[in-house]
Amino acid sequence: xIEVLPVNARPMHAGINYERYLTEIDNIKAETDEWxxxxxxxxxxxNWMPEYSTEERSSVDQDEDLRQRIFMxxxxxxxxxxxxxxxxxxxxxxxxxxxxEEFASKVLNSQWHWTIPATFPSVAPTPxxxxxxxxxxxxxxxxxxxxxxxxxxxxxxxxxxxxxxxxxxxIPVTAKPRTAAPxxxxxxxxxxxxxxLVKKSSTPVRTEKAILKTANSVDxxxxxxxxxxxxxxxxxxxxxFASVAAVESLQCIKNGQSGINKYSEQQLVGCDTKNxxxxxxxxxxxxxxxxxxxxxxxxxxxxxxxxxxxxxxxxSCSKSQTGITGYERINEGDEAGLVEALKSQPVVVAxxxxxxxxxxxxxxxxxxxxxxxxxxxxxxxxxxxxxxKVRNSWGENWGEAGYVRMARSSSGMGTCxxxxxxxxxxx
Numbered sequence: 258x259i260e261v262l263p264v265n266a267r268p269m270h271a272g273i274n275y276e277r278y279l280t281e282i283d284n285i286k287a288e289t290d291e292w293x294x295x296x297x298x299x300x301x302x303x304n305w306m307p308e309y310s311t312e313e314r315s316s317v318d319q320d321e322d323l324r325q326r327i328f329m330x331x332x333x334x335x336x337x338x339x340x341x342x343x344x345x346x347x348x349x350x351x352x353x354x355x356x357x358e359e360f361a362s363k364v365l366n367s368q369w370h371w372t373i374p375a376t377f378p379s380v381a382p383t384p385x386x387x388x389x390x391x392x393x394x395x396x397x398x399x400x401x402x403x404x405x406x407x408x409x410x411x412x413x414x415x416x417x418x419x420x421x422x423x424x425x426x427x428i429p430v431t432a433k434p435r436t437a438a439p440x441x442x443x444x445x446x447x448x449x450x451x452x453x454l455v456k457k458s459s460t461p462v463r464t465e466k467a468i469l470k471t472a473n474s475v476d477x478x479x480x481x482x483x484x485x486x487x488x489x490x491x492x493x494x495x496x497x498f499a500s501v502a503a504v505e506s507l508q509c510i511k512n513g514q515s516g517i518n519k520y521s522e523q524q525l526v527g528c529d530t531k532n533x534x535x536x537x538x539x540x541x542x543x544x545x546x547x548x549x550x551x552x553x554x555x556x557x558x559x560x561x562x563x564x565x566x567x568x569x570x571x572x573s574c575s576k577s578q579t580g581i582t583g584y585e586r587i588n589e590g591d592e593a594g595l596v597e598a599l600k601s602q603p604v605v606v607a608x609x610x611x612x613x614x615x616x617x618x619x620x621x622x623x624x625x626x627x628x629x630x631x632x633x634x635x636x637x638x639x640x641x642x643x644x645x646k647v648r649n650s651w652g653e654n655w656g657e658a659g660y661v662r663m664a665r666s667s668s669g670m671g672t673c674x675x676x677x678x679x680x681x682x683x684x
Contacts, residue, residue: 269322270329270356278328288348289327296351299654304491304564305363306354326354333357333613336627341614343664344621351654352616361611361632363491363565476639476646477603478660481516482509483638486659488652489522490563496538497525498650499605499634503540504547504579504682506638507602511580511684520579521558528570535565540605540634544584544682551576580684587679592667595679596640603638603648607631607678608663614673620657624664626673637675640665645675 268275278285300306307326309319330353334346352360477483484505489498505517525532529546532538557574587594587604598604608615610633612626622644639646644662653659663672670677 269318269325273325273329274332278325281328282324285324285328285331288331289324292327292348292353293323295349296353296654299652300351300354302490302563303351303488303652305351307359323354326356329356330354330617334617337612337614337617340625340627341621341623344614344623345619346614346617347619348617350617350619351652355616357611357613357616360616474639474641475599477506477510477599478638478646478648482506482514483603483648484517484519486648486653487522487560487650488563489650491565492526492535492562492568493533493537493565494522494526494535494562495634495650496532496540496543497522497529499636500540500543500547500682501525501552502636502648503603503605504544504552504581507581507682507684508579510602518577518579519555520552520577521555521560521574523558523560523562523568523571524553524574524576526560526562527568534568535562538634540680541584541586544581544680547579547682548581548583551578553577581682583683584680585683587681589678590670590676591679592665592671592676595637595645595676598679598681599637599640602681603636604679604681605634606637606647606675608633608635608647609674610635615661618656618661622662622664624672629670629674631674631677637679645672647675 268278297306307319307322309322314322327348330348334348337344337346355363482505484502487498489495501520501522505520508514509517525538525543525546526534528550529538529543531542531546553574553576558571562568585598587598595604595606609626609628609631611630612628614623614626615633635650636648637645638648638660643665645665647661647663649656649659649661651659663675666672
């Protein structure tokens, strides 16, 4: 007797290893049910599910299609894990019902052509904070190397202590940008409330709301000056989320606030005509818009673009001036410049995320991506000796509660191209 397979038991995707799929079908069914219990509701809300036409596919076919998609995402997990031994990947992410191609088009929406640096020279950076570099009393505040002995202890002439305590590396978290950066930064509020901490204490030092774990570690996400992780949905509005979060944090840090003023991403998506709404955008244009127009609060104009549809400008709400006076771009490939800037505030960068690593990431340290074209804007919120900590806009169910740790690399454009395009608002 010949066994007849059900009508839905057929390969539905090009490239699927269907024979292997059939051998794993029982496990795949259980894993698909587990995935649906965890992510189906969130994915439907964010339009991260496959689009089915009821005329084309029955519910039975749709169930079979989803199982095959989960199976293909298991192959993506293996691919990403092989390249990133210090990271963790799983099908238990919000994007496992999408193929890699759908993931790139649904979530990223071709933002790359608005974020690649080649488009920026036409944008005249607003050098609003011209010459405050002289405010810097110490020439090279960040690296312990300079250790200028004459400066720390001019008062005690008799030189009672040959090794004055203040010299060994005054951990100045709010130090001015070094390398290519002393150019436009002026610390309006010096606020490094770190009295000369002379020893490298193992106790974390809190300075201007940043958590300084060691002389080489900062994490703004552990401060009160960071908004909760949000989700952009299917809309290609990463540029708006990253830019608004950078402005919120900077305002909170500079003004010494006990929390952020939460502003509207929706206003940028609908009203910033230099950018393309859900079709992508450049953070530098967003800074210009915010500087000129101010921002409504999130409560007055909440985010409504998760479905990625056309957006109209509805900014009748009362706008507040954020205090930003322009922006600064960090030189391409300048990891030291990024580190220096992070001592003062979070920084917006572009990354290459249309790949299996970002699609299936659940934790650990990401060190490489299979793609190199930057296509997604995110906010770098901290660093340590080995990693950068990055805040994404895909919700808290992705990665490490919405964050990803990326390996530091001073060569080339960094992990996943993160040193390609870097900018920060100025105040």
